[in-house]
Amino acid sequence: MLENEKPRRAFGLAATGVLAGCLVGAAGLVAVAPVASAAACSDVQVLFARGTGEPVGIGRTGQAFVDSLRGDLKGESIAVSAVNYPASDDFMxxxxGARDAAAQVQSFAASCPATSIVLGGYSQGxxxxxxxxxxxxxTFGFGVPMPPEVADHVAAVAVFGNPSQKIGRPLTANSPLYGAKTIELCNGADPVCSPGDDRAAHSLYPQAGLTDQAxxxxADRVKGHSSGAPVDEMSAAVTPR
Structure with missing residues (x-):
């Protein structure tokens, strides 16, 4: 999300139920066939969803997170992919974005079963x-997001400024498969994810050191992760330090 993004709009995603209304009946994700060869597989695959209004790519918070992760995982090959979605004020x-992300994750898992997948997102992402x-x-009637066995391929999840925290549904507490491997960070009184009203805080995750913390x-979970089961066979909220 850019410096001039309006947090109250992102907050509306959770507080007014806009997203809830548009998700009903949106189930039915389609798995994507493998697209990478074993030779092209990296040790770690990061998939990041940018915030509202950020240019195409992984966004400023996502880039700060990836840069820090590379430093923490020196010697590991890290590939990065962005979720392909508008990230506009139309939260529908x-x-x-969820469909694209789920398809990418399933493709990564099928193509490179030994790769540790890392999921990340900021604000709307x-x-x-x-x-x-x-x-x-x-998840507001969205249905089954991904096949359960895909979770074995995901080493960790990192989310920043998550609107679901605002309405008492943090990912860490509402994901049986991913909650324990998730870090969910809210920057102080960021109104998108807390009862506070420090709107500037929503744009300052890298400056607050939270991308480093994530x-x-x-990195700790990637180092201890073991994946490899073929797809076809196949959490506690964190307070900023």
Whole structure:
């Protein structure tokens, strides 16, 4: 999310139920056939969803997180992919982001089963991650986000400024498969994810050191992660230090 993004709009994603209304009946993700060869597989694959209004790519918060993660995982090859979605003020498009993210994750898992997948998202992008990882009963009627066996390939999840925290549904508490491997950070009184009203805080995750904190958490879990089961066979909220 850019410096001039309006947090109250992102907050509306959770507080007014805009996203809830548009997700009903959006189930039915389609797995994507493998697209990478074993030779092209990296040790770690990061998939990040940017915030509202950020240019195409992984966004400023996502880039700070990835840069820090590279420093924490020196010697490991790290590939990075962005969720392809508008990230606009039309929060209905978060569903499109969820579909794209779920398809990418399943493709990574099928193509490179030994790769440790890391999921990340900021603001509206955090909501996208919620939609593919949270308990289906808690994701506003979205349905089953991804096949359960895909979770074995995901080493860690990092979300920043997650709107679901604002309404008492943090990913860490509402995802049986991913909650324990998730770090969910809210910057002080960021109104998008807390009862506070420090709007500037929503744009300051890198400056507050929270992308570094998330990278440290993720790196520890990547180091201890073991994946490899073929796809076809196949959490506690953190307070900023």
């Amino acid at each position: 498009q978060a569903v499109a 955090a909501a996208v991650v919620d939609l593919i990882t949270a308990d289906p009963a808690q 990278a440290s958490f993720v």
